[in-house]
Amino acid sequence: MNPPKLACCNFINQAKQLHEFARDHGFAGVDWTFVDPDLPLHPAAVREMQQVLQTLSPLEVRYHCAFAQTDLGDDDPAKAALALKIFQATCRLVAAVGGRYLTVHIGLGRDSTTDLGWERTVARLRDLVQFAANARLRLCLENLAWGWTSRPDLYEKLLRKSGAWATLDIGHAAVCPAVVS
Numbered sequence: 001m002n003p004p005k006l007a008c009c010n011f012i013n014q015a016k017q018l019h020e021f022a023r024d025h026g027f028a029g030v031d032w033t034f035v036d037p038d039l040p041l042h043p044a045a046v047r048e049m050q051q052v053l054q055t056l057s058p059l060e061v062r063y064h065c066a067f068a069q070t071d072l073g074d075d076d077p078a079k080a081a082l083a084l085k086i087f088q089a090t091c092r093l094v095a096a097v098g099g100r101y102l103t104v105h106i107g108l109g110r111d112s113t114t115d116l117g118w119e120r121t122v123a124r125l126r127d128l129v130q131f132a133a134n135a136r137l138r139l140c141l142e143n144l145a146w147g148w149t150s151r152p153d154l155y156e157k158l159l160r161k162s163g164a165w166a167t168l169d170i171g172h173a174a175v176c177p178a179v180v181s
Contacts, residue, residue, distance in 0.1 A: 004168070007031040007062060015055040022059055029060035031103075037067050037086040039093050050097050062101040063094045064142075064167075068109025072128060073121025080124065087128055095135040102132060103140040103167040106158065107147035118148075125162040142167040143176070150176035 007029040012018040022030055032053070040049050053061055067086060074080040087104060094102050106121055107113050125141070132139035141164040143149045148158065150172070159166055173179060 005029055005060065007060070009033050009064070015052045019056050019059060022056075027059070029062055030056055031064050032061050033064040033066050034090060035066045037065075037070060037090075039089060041089060041093060046093065046096050049093075053097055061099065062103065062140075062167075063090070063099050064103040065090055065105070066108065067105075070108070071106060071110075071116055071121070072124035073106070073116045073118070075115045075117060080120065084124060084128065088131055091128075091132045091135050091137055091139075095137055099137065101138050101140055101165070103142050104128070105142050105144060106149055107144060110147070113147050121148075122158065122161045125158065125164060129163045138165045140165040140167040142169055143172050144169075145172040145175045146177070150178065152178055 005028040006026075008018075008022050008025065008027045009031045010018055010033055012021055018030060021027075040046055065087065067083075070083045070086055072080060072083050072087070074083060091102060104125075106125070107116065110116075129139045141149065141155075141158060141162070143155055143166075148154045155166075158164065
């Protein structure tokens with residue numbers, strides 16, 4: 001079992017400064033967040049990304065998809081299919097740069113989960129977990145401050161039924177309804 005590690009996000013644009021910040025503040029790694037599904041997929045862009053990431057060594061780099069309203073279980077089949085393609089492309093990119101962990105969300109950027117299907121979400125998340133495993137990645141599901149992953153019972157069920165690993169956002173957990181109440 002892997003012990004928990006604290007990581008800071010890549011909120012500093014210069015990798016060298018990010019490395020110094022993480023080391024100075026005792027972080028074990030960096031959570032490299034993609035906020036736009038328009039990923040660097042061209043081989044030259046991937047090589048450039050690899051060079052930037054090498055400057056963070058020996059910190060562990062984990063990867064994070066913060067793609068708002070990009071859900072595998074969307075009621076709209078076209079949106080769900082696009083979400084799957086985006087997450088699979090991200091898995092391929094993370095594997096290409098030597099990553100081992102990728103975090104995704106359910107319900108990010110939404111006000112409600114009413115346009116998400118529970119069974120579809122579980123099934124497609126399970127499929128994505130397997131796709132990631134085939135690329136030698138561990139797919140992690142992050143808890144949010146609201147929605148299904150804010151409820152410990154549902155979050156655990158999503159993890160167990162899909163085989164996903166967990167990314168625990170302490171800030172999200174501290175303000176979720178289950179903790180606040």
